[in-house]
Every structure is written in C-alpha cells, then in structure tokens.
Amino acid sequence: xxxxxxxxxxxxxxxxxxxxxxxxxxxxxxxxxxxxxxxxxxxxxxxxxxxxxxxxxxxxxxxxxxxxxxxxxxxxxxxxxxxxxxxxxxxxxxxxxxxxxxxxxxxxxxxxx
Numbered sequence: 001x002x003x004x005x006x007x008x009x010x011x012x013x014x015x016x017x018x019x020x021x022x023x024x025x026x027x028x029x030x031x032x033x034x035x036x037x038x039x040x041x042x043x044x045x046x047x048x049x050x051x052x053x054x055x056x057x058x059x060x061x062x063x064x065x066x067x068x069x070x071x072x073x074x075x076x077x078x079x080x081x082x083x084x085x086x087x088x089x090x091x092x093x094x095x096x097x098x099x100x101x102x103x104x105x106x107x108x109x110x111x112x113x
Contacts, residue, residue, distance in 0.1 A: 022080060029063055044064060047068060048068060048071075051071040052072065053072070053073050057106045059101065062099075066090060068098075074098060074099045076099065077101075077106055078101075078103065084101055088101060
C-alpha cells in the first residue's frame, strides 16, 4: 500500500510534522534524553572541539544547548514553534547568550544564513 506522503503536498507534510512535534514537545526531553545520551555526547564532543559556529538543524527543545562549550556560537533551527518555546526556556534558564534560535524549515534555508 502506498504511503500517504505520496499524496500530500510539501506544505501538508510540513504541517503534519508540526502537529507531531506539537504533541511530543511536552514530553520530548523526558523520553529522549537517556535514549540519545551517547550520540548527544559525541555530537557535543565534536562540536565543542573547535571554537566557532554550530548550526543545529532540528534543535527541537534545545536538549543539547546547555552542553555546548560557551565558546561555540550555536544557531538552532526547528520547524516547531512548540519545541522552540522549550528551547528558549533553556536559553533563559542557563544564560546561554551564545545561542540564537530560528523557527524555520531546514529544507529552505537562505544561503546567507
């Protein structure tokens, strides 16, 4: 049986994705912090090894944001406003001045971003 995505427009697929993450936003950190700890540790190790800029596509709730070295300037992008609201809370709670967040679709980033 063909998947439903074969019949949905790109806009419909994006809206579907937003609905999914709207649902998961309140529990995302509790569910995934432990499951993804090893891979998150490796990401932080690699990103923090060099001072500079980091683009975190799909930043979600900002689960990793407090773990980046303060010398890394992090730009996070995510399609879900609900997930980003939680990431903004982390920025405030941890005083993460080196982090910028943008709601957007990673498939349509401007080349100057």
